[in-house]
Amino acid sequence: TPIDREREEQNENQDEGGREMSIREILKDGEPALSKVCHPVTQFDQKLWDLLDDLKETLAQANGVGLAAPQVGILRRAVIVMDENFEPMELVNPEIIAQEGEQNGLEGCLSVPGLWGYVKRPEWVKVRAFDRNGNAFEVEGTGLTARCFCHELAHLDGHLYTELTDRLYNSDELDELMEENEA
Numbered sequence: 001t002p003i004d005r006e007r008e009e010q011n012e013n014q015d016e017g018g019r020e021m022s023i024r025e026i027l028k029d030g031e032p033a034l035s036k037v038c039h040p041v042t043q044f045d046q047k048l049w050d051l052l053d054d055l056k057e058t059l060a061q062a063n064g065v066g067l068a069a070p071q072v073g074i075l076r077r078a079v080i081v082m083d084e085n086f087e088p089m090e091l092v093n094p095e096i097i098a099q100e101g102e103q104n105g106l107e108g109c110l111s112v113p114g115l116w117g118y119v120k121r122p123e124w125v126k127v128r129a130f131d132r133n134g135n136a137f138e139v140e141g142t143g144l145t146a147r148c149f150c151h152e153l154a155h156l157d158g159h160l161y162t163e164l165t166d167r168l169y170n171s172d173e174l175d176e177l178m179e180e181n182e183a
């Protein structure tokens with residue numbers, strides 16, 4: 001839609017005239033960019049590197065564990081996922097190539113602030129992706145990292161975790177739930 005295009009250009013234009021604008025606006029649920037299937041990355045160039053750098057900075061500032069390009073209005077298949085040591089991993093054109101087991105746990109999303117829900121995900125996944133220079137690699141994750149791979153890759157196909165949960169909890173409801181579980 002024209003609105004998407006404007007948004008994409010707006011975000012991309014921030015790069016002109018230097019790299020001072022590195023924290024990008026995180027779009028919220030309801031923005032059209034969040035429900036689009038993203039395009040594969042074909043150029044491993046400065047524009048991609050700027051996008052990956054901005055995603056990392058934006059994620060760090062938001063204290064999140066993962067961020068996908070469409071969340072900042074860029075419809076390209078690129079995500080950042082924090083690894084087990086909380087170091088950011090860059091994944092370009094990522095695909096889940098194997099998965100095992102199941103985990104049910106709470107999930108949130110920077111595009112759905114203040115809400116959480118239980119989502120079933122595989123306990124272990126293997127992902128094939130490209131690095132910023134176009135080199136293919138494989139990476140595995142369990143637990144939260146596996147959950148994060150699944151969550152971020154779903155963003156690239158226009159899906160939010162809210163589609164996979166029975167109900168959403170706000171922070172008060174979540175506190176109550178935790179107290180009930182402890183009792």
Ligand code: NI
Pocket residue numbers: 108109110111151152155
């Ligand atoms: Ni998300």
